[in-house]
Amino acid sequence: MIAETGHFALILLMMLAFCQAILFSPLGIVFRRGSLGLRNTAHLQTAGGVSSLDTGGQHGFWHHFSSALLTPGAVRISPGASLSPMPLWPLPVLICLLALGAQASQIYSFVTSDFTLAMVAQYSHSSTPLMYRIAAAISPDCGATLLWVTLTSSAAILFLIQNAIFKKAENPQAIVSVMGLVVGLLAASVLIDGTPFARLAAPPLDGQGFDPQSQDILDLFYSPALYAGLSGLSVIFAATIAALPRAALHRAWAEMLRPWTLISWTLLGAAMAISAYRAYSQQSWGNWWYWDASENAVLLPWLLATAFLHCLAVLEKTEALKPWTALLALSAFGAGWFGTFLSRSDLLGPLPAALRSSGDNAVLLVGFCVLFAGAYYLFARVAGQLRENADFTLVSRESAMFINSVMLAVAAAIVLIGTVYPLFLRWLGGTIITVGPPFFVQALMPVTLAMLLLMGLSPTLRWRVDGAASVGRRMKLALILSIIVTLFVWMRHIDAPSLPLLGIGLAAWVVTAALGDLWEKLWRHRDHGESKYRNIQLLGPRYLGMSLAHIGMALLIAGGSASSIWEEQSVLSARTGQSIEIGPYNLQYEGVSLLPGENFATRKAKFIVYRNAQPVTELYPEVRYYPIRGVETKESAIWHGRDGDLHVSIGDRAEDSGRIVDVRFLPMMPWVWAGMLLILLGGIINVLTRMILLFKKNGVSAP
Amino acid sequence: MIRLLRLNGPLMLPMLALVMALAFYARPAYAVNPDEMLSDPALEARAREISEELRCLVCQNQSIDDSDADLAHDLRVLVRERLLAGDTNQQAINYIVARYGDYVLLNPPLKPDTYILWASPFILVGLAGLAVFGFYRRKKREGRTTPANLTDQERKRLNEILNPSGD
Amino acid sequence: MRFWIAVIPLVLFAALAGIFLTNIGKDQSVIPSALIGKPAPEFSLPPLPGRETGISHADLTQGHVSVINVFASWCVPCRAEHPMIKRLAAEADVPVYGLNYKEKDPQDGVNWLDEMGDPYTAVGMDISGRTAIDFGVYGVPETFIIDGEGKIAYKQVGPIDEKTLEDVLLPKIRELKKG
Structure with missing residues (x-):
């Protein structure tokens, strides 16, 4: 009964969401073809000056929207066709409540293990721990889409709250309308592509169990982070669609979207970090990124969101780059949606037929195509009308950020092409090929290195106009230092491959440039009679957030490059009491014990780790056996030392009856994890300060 | 990240028995184990190099060097045998490609x-x-x-x- | 001009939807064999314990169409497929050879056939899995149709169901027998 209620709530939600899309829609008006040949350019140029807009009237927006859509030609909105102004709040709130209800009822059936439900029977088991029953409800399959619906409808509410407090959006109606459309399409996908509320005619006594590979605390947060990130992107998407016809991509628009961008960007980054760390700790070979469809599905929107983040900063400062920023806003959400579809539909999986998803997610695909065909159509119609105020020279902060955003978009395009190329080649009758990590590394490394070069430069450049000579003067020290670092590394490891070496050198460049800039801003500007503490205040946590993210990125690249060059590995058959040398460590193998877990049996090995004959820690790598699915998983044990990661995993018995042990020492690998944390921290600090600033601004006085 | 047995899509009960049975795809053999390694370090290094280029057929973007799958184990052993028989790296790779096609190459070959x-x-x-x-x-x-x-x-x-x- | 630029996304997304929708239901996991049209590999496999004949390359070059089915006792899809192999052996009127893939204990294969029934003309035991690799096998069960000259004419990956048997395999064999 609970599940049926949830199902009903979801159906109602979908219908209400489409109603919301239509009711607040800029297209929900009656227009007729008249004889009046109004050029839309004329409207757009006066858009900013139409006073009715500022007082919340909707007619002006509709007018522009429809004329933007339907010119050339004589299209006129029939007077009086505008709908009576309807309060914004009731529908989104109702939809959000229904979504929460549907989600709650679905989670309830997992928690109570109601195996009459097909999805519960497939993804859960009576022995699955409570936490993972909840994870089984929201992580796999249509459960994840339902979570997406819930989070997107919640994001709509958050937007309304933001709008009520700050009144930043000029046409919240249109934003609410587009959000309704997104929620409606996603809900339709949940309902039609495979509903989590379907009952089984012949329910089994127990379920098939939760995917053992995902049974981990960190993995619990993957789905929520990913879909919350995508929900944030959908608000950005909606706000862009709403602003495009009126060419209203101005400072207020950017200010409104800043927190959304930072939050989504941070959440997507968190999802990627989780996925990387899980891959790293679950496999025995210390690799952390495989370029498979599900990873690329997060990487794509993250890259575009990063590009958007930078363009938004430029737009906020100088109202330049409007079309490009809008294109990135649309594409970031589009890439997120398409990536989700790709990884969900298992199109790229080589899995045997029996393992494939039976739902083909056709609705998710059609919804994507319809929504984004419309979005890009609108963009192409009005992009030319966006008035640019690109008042900056080639050597300027704006330029650096603009060019970097273009390179990020290029990187995203390469990832996209590499991901879908085998699919299209197969469908168009070509051979079956694999596009694996070597392609992505070769194609992306040069772009990444060029981005690092600009990344070091960008924060030190002045807005609008800067001189090449003075930039050279400022960057001299950073340049020399990074060359010294590169030479030093190269001399110590003369046979090191060139790309990772360049990666390390450029990382040093970014870090020294960021620190040098900080130093300059703190001390050089003291001559204005300000104390250096005042300077710190002036720099503000927002600058700090940016610096942290940049330094984090540099650490990530340096760590990844270094560990790939200097990795030490040893695979051996170990006997109890045996001592293993790896890197600076010495491990003593203490044998394996068979232990019961919550819903698995585990072989847990014990290693005592010594460094310079001093015990450092104990490591317990495991091999778990999950009887419900009959699957074994490996949980490596990792020690993050000061100069590298010690990565230990165990396998079967070897032929000589020893235990197969795989130990690795990955120098500088902790830098990768520290880098990821710094990037996330940068995002979080930026979000928090942004919010504090906004509150202050609105609470105290207008600028 | 490789999630071999991740089940996507709505339930297909008859398929579930098969899913359980296909546990053989996850039958532990463990990426490169000491029993299969060659005593000659130079040859072993070449074998690792080749293995990293070859895709584990039943995994996602994972090389046979990284894979626990049974078939990956067999292919690793095969590569080592080819090297012992005096094949060059390219010959050993071609040997596998002849049987499984370009699909096994993680680095797509340059061709029309x-x-x-x-x-x-x-x-x-x-x-x-x-x-x-x-x-x-x-x-x-x-x-x-x-x-x-x-x-x-x-x-x-x-x-x-x-x-x-x-x- | 601008109007036509704006039409581009519409066309692109329609094409995208079209290509995905026409292909979305198809099995993406099947990797077509690189060996189609090529001679079957040289091999010689010993018989199951307690049996007389194994299989070898010579069995496939007798001038008539033959079928090789790769199976294993530990593979449950093979169990589901087995009735179809029986039908195939009965209806196709060609020799159907069994390639018993990687049994842990050679006796397992014998026991399995005793339990399930043995439709095979002869069964060869591939303990190392090497012959299967020569055939490009990557998942059990797989079924190969070999033409009279010993060339691999068709490969079925995964279990044969009634539909595959009637609509694909039997017609293919008939066609090959004709000429």
């Missing part, structure tokens, strides 16, 4: 089917370069690049306004 793929990074960078170049040229033509003539004093003041926090 993949011209577009390999050209795409260059095309994209070229297009992006053209677009950026066009952007600055257009801007220059429209004469908006030069800020107004300012005195040094004014310029300094402007900089302070524009870069108050330096971010």
